[in-house]
Amino acid sequence: MERVVEIKNLVKCYEDEPVLKHLDLEIPKGTIFGLIGPNGAGKSTLIGVLTGLLDFEEGDISMHGMELNADNELEIKKITASVLQPPLLFEQFSSLEFIEYICEIYEVEQKGLVEKAYSLMDYFDIKDFAKIKVNKLSSGSRKKLAFVTAVLVEPKLLLLDEPFESVDVISINRMKNIIRRLKEKGVTIIITSHILEVVENLCDDIAILHDGQIKAYLDSVSRKELQEDASLHEIFEQYVQVERKEDQVDWL
Numbered sequence: 001m002e003r004v005v006e007i008k009n010l011v012k013c014y015e016d017e018p019v020l021k022h023l024d025l026e027i028p029k030g031t032i033f034g035l036i037g038p039n040g041a042g043k044s045t046l047i048g049v050l051t052g053l054l055d056f057e058e059g060d061i062s063m064h065g066m067e068l069n070a071d072n073e074l075e076i077k078k079i080t081a082s083v084l085q086p087p088l089l090f091e092q093f094s095s096l097e098f099i100e101y102i103c104e105i106y107e108v109e110q111k112g113l114v115e116k117a118y119s120l121m122d123y124f125d126i127k128d129f130a131k132i133k134v135n136k137l138s139s140g141s142r143k144k145l146a147f148v149t150a151v152l153v154e155p156k157l158l159l160l161d162e163p164f165e166s167v168d169v170i171s172i173n174r175m176k177n178i179i180r181r182l183k184e185k186g187v188t189i190i191i192t193s194h195i196l197e198v199v200e201n202l203c204d205d206i207a208i209l210h211d212g213q214i215k216a217y218l219d220s221v222s223r224k225e226l227q228e229d230a231s232l233h234e235i236f237e238q239y240v241q242v243e244r245k246e247d248q249v250d251w252l
């Protein structure tokens with residue numbers, strides 16, 4: 001199967017402290033891939049490295065068949081979109097100006113763009129904020145604006161770091177709907193989330209990141225086998241070796 005992302009031996013440090021520790025990961029093209037792990041595992045760091053916003057110390061990363069390096073970075077960025085946590089927005093722009101600006105950078109076809117933008121903003125109930133400055137938006141609306149923009153640039157790879165955080169249940173369902181439609185069009189989507197029910201029901205393959213390494217890779221076959229006996233919650237707890245700490249709060 002064709003891989004859209006191939007990571008070998010990735011080491012990423014903050015101030016000499018390794019956060020991603022010789023991480024290996026391959027993500028198949030055209031799938032919805034879920035990256036889960038406890039707080040501080042390194043999920044956002046990995047997404048940051050794949051966006052090209054964070055550098056790394058060691059390892060090889062190939063995206064869309066190109067090595068992620070200074071020569072290919074621009075070409076890779078042109079076909080990769082992201083929603084970061086927190087979303088990266090331009091605060092002084094209105095929502096529509098932000099969309100138009102990002103689409104211009106990605107060289108999106110101008111014809112029909114505003115109509116598409118309004119239709120997606122309407123779908124996510126943020127149309128009324130089209131002319132409102134980004135810095136006035138609630139955290140859920142900011143997330144939805146970032147998502148709408150990422151969809152409009154028509155990427156081949158969509159990186160979504162906690163896309164559902166702060167978003168209401170109606171819009172989460174609509175985001176899931178759009179993500180499934182993008183997959184049908186051949187887009188690969190990488191999602192980090194702490195909402196295991198959503199990951200379980202939306203993603204094809206799931207990887208568990210803990211302590212800077214991929215502890216488990218669950219593809220459709222292994223998921224079927226493992227999940228006959230255990231829920232994703234139980235599998236997660238097993239791989240991240242959750243300590244029982246209930247005794248500590250017995251005083252309460």
Ligand SMILES: Nc1ncnc2c1ncn2[C@@H]1O[C@H](COP(=O)(O)OP(=O)(O)OP(=O)(O)O)[C@@H](O)[C@H]1O
Pocket residue numbers: 014015019037038039040041042043044045046
């Ligand atoms: N800019 C930074 N400087 C120093 N350390 C950082 C920086 N960003 C993240 N870290 C540390 O790197 C580790 C991984 O953080 P990261 O945000 O990637 O984890 P995460 O899995 O996304 O966590 P969460 O689920 O809480 O969002 C944490 O220990 C964090 O404190």
